[in-house]
Amino acid sequence: QSALTQPASVSGSPGQSITISCTGTSSDIGVYNYVSWYQQRPGKAPKLIISDVSNRPSGVSNRFSGSKSGNTASLTISGLQAEDEADYYCNSYTSRNTWVFGGGTKLTVL
Amino acid sequence: EVQLVESGGGLVQPGGSLRLSCAASGFSFSGNWMHWVRQVPGKGLVWVSCINIDGSVTRYADSVKGRFTISRDNAKNTLYLQMNSLGAEDTAVYYCAGASSMAFDPWGQGTLVTVSS
Numbered sequence: 001q002s003a004l005t006q007p008a009s010v011s012g013s014p015g016q017s018i019t020i021s022c023t024g025t026s027s028d029i030g031v032y033n034y035v036s037w038y039q040q041r042p043g044k045a046p047k048l049i050i051s052d053v054s055n056r057p058s059g060v061s062n063r064f065s066g067s068k069s070g071n072t073a074s075l076t077i078s079g080l081q082a083e084d085e086a087d088y089y090c091n092s093y094t095s096r097n098t099w100v101f102g103g104g105t106k107l108t109v110l
Numbered sequence: 111e112v113q114l115v116e117s118g119g120g121l122v123q124p125g126g127s128l129r130l131s132c133a134a135s136g137f138s139f140s141g142n143w144m145h146w147v148r149q150v151p152g153k154g155l156v157w158v159s160c161i162n163i164d165g166s167v168t169r170y171a172d173s174v175k176g177r178f179t180i181s182r183d184n185a186k187n188t189l190y191l192q193m194n195s196l197g198a199e200d201t202a203v204y205y206c207a208g209a210s211s212m213a214f215d216p217w218g219q220g221t222l223v224t225v226s227s
Contacts, residue, residue: 001172003154036213038155045205045220046147046155051213089155093212097169099145099157 022090119221132206143209
């Protein structure tokens with residue numbers, strides 16, 4: 001199972017919005033609404049920020065939103081803040097009854 | 111407070127074995143599927159394995175199938191990962207995570223496994 005495809009890095013200025021894409025196939029993102037997103041700060045464990053494509057767990061800022069179109073999922077962060085600087089990973093359930101992560105995207109807040 | 115605490119990591123020689131544990135507290139361990147995810151330092155997350163609530167269903171990534179075995183003891187609120195025939199490519203931080211729907215939440219802090227002679 002190949003990893004989902006994410007851009008290696010994205011950047012934005014405080015207050016701006018950024019979008020991170022996550023491209024899979026018709027065997028994962030394209031067929032299941034089981035896309036999740038994780039934020040990982042340096043030296044820390046990942047934290048769930050979006051589940052089931054667009055559901056935000058309790059306690060996660062509403063500045064984070066998720067969507068999906070075809071084989072591509074997207075994470076949008078609006079009103080960018082310095083604390084959002086981190087690595088972001090997408091994940092999807094697959095038709096092989098396994099899970100697959102994206103390669104990760106490093107977000108830099110300028 | 112929800113806590114998942116991994117242990118059992120360390121230095122092991124190529125071809126060796128190691129058993130990781132993940133102790134759960136403040137979390138409905140026996141009612142949740144559980145996962146292991148690994149991360150080579152500085153690299154991305156990789157899903158490794160999962161187990162259903164009573165241990166009757168297990169799944170593995172192709173890279174560890176036949177070498178790793180996931181298990182659980184619901185009486186002890188503990189998840190395990192038995193790792194055999196370890197190679198340098200297995201060097202990583204190993205995280206345990208609970209299943210929240212089809213996502214991973216909560217996460218432990220991770221335990222480092224280093225395979226080296």
